[in-house]
Amino acid sequence: MVEEFVEGRMYHIDAVLADGYRFVASSRYLHSFLGVFSGQNNGSLQLRPDDPFARRLEAFFDRALEAFDTPEAGAYHLEVFHTPEDELVLCEIASRVGGDRIPALTRATYGVDLHAVSLRLMCGLPVTPPPAALPAEVHGSVSILPQGRPVRIPGRPPFPWVRHYEVNDQAGPDAVTLHSASHLCFVIVAGADTAEVERRLFEAEDWLMVNLD
Incomplete structure (x- = not known):
């Protein structure tokens, strides 16, 4: 495998x-x-489906799938760089549901359970159609990584837009980061759009880090 660093989000x-x-x-x-x-x-935040850049990403996804043989029913997770030159560069694509908090964020915004829907479709079972209306809000999450030392994990951040907070009870006191899904705790927040969700994620992240001792 040959890789190179690609600058961009x-x-x-x-x-x-x-x-x-x-x-x-x-x-x-x-x-x-x-x-x-x-x-x-580590964290992720959703784009509104009516965002022009979200439509551009969806078109890129469709073009990427054209290069592959695809099953009659399947789930997909594609990662792409957006470079400073406004190019979209494929990182990778997998025929599976995205990991970490992606399924939880999707349920929160769209009411779609990626695992259940993809499995039922693969088995030929009926599913509820995806929502046609635009969501009232979008969501994002941030996971606080293990510190490699004993810490006291704080309680739920005191913000009304926090939709979920969870502590990883399986993380040992000296846990270290082994992969992108490693975490001590994570928070899910809501907002009207991507920019608001991002601001709230940074606020929640700062609060958690200050109170992590």
């Missing part, structure tokens, strides 16, 4: 496709994935 497109069923949602990672190995936390 990374986005991900998560989809379930089948005959008569199409669900596609676009999101952006909060920090660089490489950052998890230098102490940056």
Whole structure:
């Protein structure tokens, strides 16, 4: 495998496709994935489906799928760089549901369970159609990474827009970051659009880090 560093933000497109069923949602990672190995936390925030850049990402996803043989029903997770030159550069695509908090964020915004819907479609079972109306709000998450030392994990951040907060009870006191899904705790927040969600994620992240001792 040959790789090179690509400058720019990374986005991900998560989809379930089948005959008569199409669900596609676009999101952006909060920090660089490489950052998890230098102490940056991991997170993701959704784009509104009516955002012009979300439509551009969806078109890129469709073009990428044209290069592959695809099953009658399947789930997909695509990652793409958006460079400073306004180019979209494919990172990778997988025929699976996205990991980490992606399924939870999708349920919160769209009411779509990526695992259940894709499995039912693969088995030829009926599913509820994806929502046609625009969502009232979108969501994002940030996971606080293990610190490699004993810490006291704080309680739920005191903000009304926090929709979910969860502590990883399986993380040992000296846990270290092994991969992008490693975490001590994570928070899910809501907002009217991507910009508001991003501001709230940074606020929640700052609060958690200050109270992590």
